[in-house]
Amino acid sequence: MGNLKLKKHVSEVAKNALGKQYVLGRKEKVSRGALNIGRYYALDSSLGAEVYVDILRPHIILICGKRGYGKSYTMGVFVEEIARLEEEIKNNLGVVVVDTLGIFWPMHFPNMANVEKLSRWDDTPKGVDINLLVPKKFVNEYRSKGIDAHSFSIRTSELSPFHWCQLFNVKYTDPFGIVLTRAVLKMQSESNRFSIQELLECIKIDKRSNDAVCGVAENFLAMAESWGIFDRVGMGVNEIVTRGGIAVLDISHLSDQTLKVIVTSLVGEKIYEERVQERKIYELKKMGHDVEENGIPMVWLAIDEAQLFLPDGKNSLSKDVFINKWMRQGRQPGLSLLLATQRPSSLDQEIMSHCDIILCHRLTSQEDISALGKIRPVHMQEGIRESIKKMGDEKGVALVIDDTSESVHIIKIRHRHSWHGGAEPLVIEPQ
Ligand SMILES: Nc1ncnc2c1ncn2[C@@H]1O[C@H](COP(=O)(O)OP(=O)(O)OP(=O)(O)O)[C@@H](O)[C@H]1O
Ligand SMILES: [Mg+2]
Numbered sequence: 001m002g003n004l005k006l007k008k009h010v011s012e013v014a015k016n017a018l019g020k021q022y023v024l025g026r027k028e029k030v031s032r033g034a035l036n037i038g039r040y041y042a043l044d045s046s047l048g049a050e051v052y053v054d055i056l057r058p059h060i061i062l063i064c065g066k067r068g069y070g071k072s073y074t075m076g077v078f079v080e081e082i083a084r085l086e087e088e089i090k091n092n093l094g095v096v097v098v099d100t101l102g103i104f105w106p107m108h109f110p111n112m113a114n115v116e117k118l119s120r121w122d123d124t125p126k127g128v129d130i131n132l133l134v135p136k137k138f139v140n141e142y143r144s145k146g147i148d149a150h151s152f153s154i155r156t157s158e159l160s161p162f163h164w165c166q167l168f169n170v171k172y173t174d175p176f177g178i179v180l181t182r183a184v185l186k187m188q189s190e191s192n193r194f195s196i197q198e199l200l201e202c203i204k205i206d207k208r209s210n211d212a213v214c215g216v217a218e219n220f221l222a223m224a225e226s227w228g229i230f231d232r233v234g235m236g237v238n239e240i241v242t243r244g245g246i247a248v249l250d251i252s253h254l255s256d257q258t259l260k261v262i263v264t265s266l267v268g269e270k271i272y273e274e275r276v277q278e279r280k281i282y283e284l285k286k287m288g289h290d291v292e293e294n295g296i297p298m299v300w301l302a303i304d305e306a307q308l309f310l311p312d313g314k315n316s317l318s319k320d321v322f323i324n325k326w327m328r329q330g331r332q333p334g335l336s337l338l339l340a341t342q343r344p345s346s347l348d349q350e351i352m353s354h355c356d357i358i359l360c361h362r363l364t365s366q367e368d369i370s371a372l373g374k375i376r377p378v379h380m381q382e383g384i385r386e387s388i389k390k391m392g393d394e395k396g397v398a399l400v401i402d403d404t405s406e407s408v409h410i411i412k413i414r415h416r417h418s419w420h421g422g423a424e425p426l427v428i429e430p431q
Contacts, residue, residue, distance in 0.1 A: 065361025102252030137228020155234025275333035298334030
């Protein structure tokens, strides 16, 4: 498509948007349950009609783009929009943001730095009511800085021998791996509540254990205790996902990447299991049975830096949860994913085929453009490379590939109402 043709296409879309409420990710024309994420963007940088994304159905959305061009910012816009949905819709949804860098807690505050820019879009600054969850060990640190944080923990008994061996990077067949596996299975068979200390005691009284293995166990389990995330009781999934609630799971303090992956996978797994159960109740209710939907609502899980959790090539725990379950089977239980990555080429390539909306900010690496190019849908009349080039280098501008309406657009994401915590720090503020 030439320049002119693309321009015409964009303005056609804008016209549709004005007249018919054009919604990305949706076939029907319904005016409710849509997120207003920005405006159509013409090649002369002028802005067209508002852009909406469907929220009534589950979606898998990928946001990509090079460093500093708006991925986390856009993710925040989606969260803000869910937060301001009408109550009836919002109450059937719960949002969980997995925050690996600790940049989402400032969403609680209004974006006072951009009052003027917001007013140009007829918007005003507004904070989002979030439930900031941090590992129990760090709660006081946040509170001492005046940040309202709540304790988050994982029940120790939920970790399988496989999880423990991964965390400590030991093999099942190592002397310590053998004893650890035996102890975890024994404790799990006796109770679903035990502490790390009780697990250690179990290893120590194992007759087939020896001093060397006990020493290793003491060191490793002391390390696990120091992470401050595992707990005898732990947090229930219904305390993380609530109706209309936005939970920010700040795991930035967990220094070990494997630990971040395990924690996120365990949360993802529990949400999946709960929603599979809840779906049965939803079905019975639809058939007219007198049952109450009191489980967790449909879930939107946002994962920034997704390449860390769903890397290409390597098998990982999170791939089993998020690709095999959330992506392949998540539509039925009502699970949606919002993923962001700098490196689409580093993501497991199956992910692209599951995404129904791809939002691509500026991208210049050949490798990443080629990775996206592989999914070039039939309705795209020109290559991804050419389309990305045309977007220019304005921050917040994105190419959108929408599988549902089989269309491609260039849009400008709107300004944030809430404070964006991911901006680059500057040595001095420019005059
Ligand atoms: N839609 C937008 N409107 C206005 N400014 C924006 C928009 N999107 C991004 N920006 C600007 O770009 C900056 C960087 O955005 P963001 O933090 O989202 O980058 P990123 O793509 O997540 O980068 P990284 O890969 O380093 O995490 C923001 O601090 C903001 O100043
Ligand atoms: Mg970012």
